[in-house]
Amino acid sequence: MKLRKIERRNAIKKEIEKNPFITDQDLSMLFSVSIQTIRLDRTHLNIPELRKRIKTVARKNHERIRSIDGSEIIGDVINVSPDKHATSIIKVDEDSVFTRNKIARGHVLFAQANSLCVALIHRPIVLTRDSKVEFLQPVKLNDTVRAEAQTLDITNKYFTIKVESYVKNALVFRGTFKMYYTSEDEENG
Amino acid sequence: MKLRKIERRNAIKKEIEKNPFITDQDLSMLFSVSIQTIRLDRTHLNIPELRKRIKTVARKNHERIRSIDGSEIIGDVINVSPDKHATSIIKVDEDSVFTRNKIARGHVLFAQANSLCVALIHRPIVLTRDSKVEFLQPVKLNDTVRAEAQTLDITNKYFTIKVESYVKNALVFRGTFKMYYTSEDEENG
Structure with a gap:
């Protein structure tokens, strides 16, 4: 599924909220864009990389x-x-x-x-x-x-x-x- | 069971052959002597300590x-x-x-x-x-x-x-x- 940038970023945000341990690779396959694009999107959205997300969630638990x-x-x-x-x-x-x-x-x-x-x-x-x-x-x-x-x-x-x-x-x-x-x-x- | 030294050493040898992972402590309780005595007996019998016995047997296997x-x-x-x-x-x-x-x-x-x-x-x-x-x-x-x-x-x-x-x-x-x-x-x- 190929989306426009702003739609894609919203969709990525939702996807990560739903499943905080989804990888950049999974996201890149899901949205048919490169891993580099996903990383840029995450940076723009201020969402840390998987490892950091896990640590934050684990600490809270x-x-x-x-x-x-x-x-x-x-x-x-x-x-x-x-x-x-x-x-x-x-x-x-x-x-x-x-x-x-x-x-x-x-x-x-x-x-x-x-x-x-x-x-x-x-x-x-x-x-x-x-x-x-x-x-x-x-x-x-x-x-x-x-x-x-x-x-x-x-x-x-x-x-x-x-x-x-x-x-x-x-x-x-x-x-x-x-x-x-x-x-x-x-x-x- | 309290035995004379020579009987005890023979018994210790048999005990270790039967069960190579018996500890010095187990032997000391079995023969009602101190752990130090067991260690001396093993040295006399040329039987290495438990850890070495295990390593030898493990290597063979x-x-x-x-x-x-x-x-x-x-x-x-x-x-x-x-x-x-x-x-x-x-x-x-x-x-x-x-x-x-x-x-x-x-x-x-x-x-x-x-x-x-x-x-x-x-x-x-x-x-x-x-x-x-x-x-x-x-x-x-x-x-x-x-x-x-x-x-x-x-x-x-x-x-x-x-x-x-x-x-x-x-x-x-x-x-x-x-x-x-x-x-x-x-x-x-």
């Missing part, structure tokens, strides 16, 4: 995360609605892939999903009880993985959380996590 | 691991019988625990078990398809976790592997991993 220190989360949490749902993204780097085939190692996707579950639950102590996970498509070096966690059920001891992870729009990983928590009373008791 | 570079395995593989069973151990360090409660993070035990499955399968390409895991007891800072993987089933596409992880004799983690593999023919085809 830290105060809403209770069970874990921000630095301990695998991936950047880009939104969290305590006890309900949360999203994080991770960029697959050399350390996360098998040397031989450059495919992401299973435990990296597991770690992202699992620590997102811990971040989501707004209680002082949260531990994983059990989990069932599926690796649906190979994730490659330099892919950006977006994990979306959603609470399915809460009992007096456990949260059950569903996590779905995507590379662009492709579902690559799916898991269910049963998380044990202690409430404040127990911690003080 | 590398040539028997096909699907993964030795350095990519989470934990030290102390024995592997290709396509059948394998054992690895991991020492839980500061990086592997939650800062707040010093309990090991779930994905660390998952990573040890998952990469042991990859190491066990003697094929050029191995990827995790799905997994079901249970965290049965909290694992603490400085614990040594021994993971034991055993093949349950092999089809023309998948291995099903059971992993049980222990701290001393306590079962702390249990999982089943369905692992996809390609045979040599497919790789060349």
Whole structure:
């Protein structure tokens, strides 16, 4: 879709508001212009580059995360609605892939999903009880993985959380996590 | 059990042969002597300290691991019988625990078990398809976790592997991993 400059800039602004972790490359494909044009548009719109956008959003979310220190989360949490749902993204780097085939190692996707579950639950102590996970498509070096966690059920001891992870729009990983928590009373008791 | 020096040294030698990753502390408790005495006994018997013993055993096992570079395995593989069973151990360090409660993070035990499955399968390409895991007891800072993987089933596409992880004799983690593999023919085809 080719738009006039002013329309395109408005559309880019909306697109980034909707999805703050969209890359310049994705935008350039979406609007059929060069990456350089997207960068100029962003500068004009005063929208920082992806890395900075993520950091800003992640910082804002830290105060809403209770069970874990921000630095301990695998991936950047880009939104969290305590006890309900949360999203994080991770960029697959050399350390996360098998040397031989450059495919992401299973435990990296597991770690992202699992620590997102811990971040989501707004209680002082949260531990994983059990989990069932599926690796649906190979994730490659330099892919950006977006994990979306959603609470399915809460009992007096456990949260059950569903996590779905995507590379662009492709579902690559799916898991269910049963998380044990202690409430404040127990911690003080 | 308190033994005379020569009996104790023979017993220590046997104990280490049986279980090369037993710690000096475990031995000192087993034989009711000080850790210093155990160290002297080991020196006399010409048995290196735990860390060196592990490295020696791990090195021997590398040539028997096909699907993964030795350095990519989470934990030290102390024995592997290709396509059948394998054992690895991991020492839980500061990086592997939650800062707040010093309990090991779930994905660390998952990573040890998952990469042991990859190491066990003697094929050029191995990827995790799905997994079901249970965290049965909290694992603490400085614990040594021994993971034991055993093949349950092999089809023309998948291995099903059971992993049980222990701290001393306590079962702390249990999982089943369905692992996809390609045979040599497919790789060349």
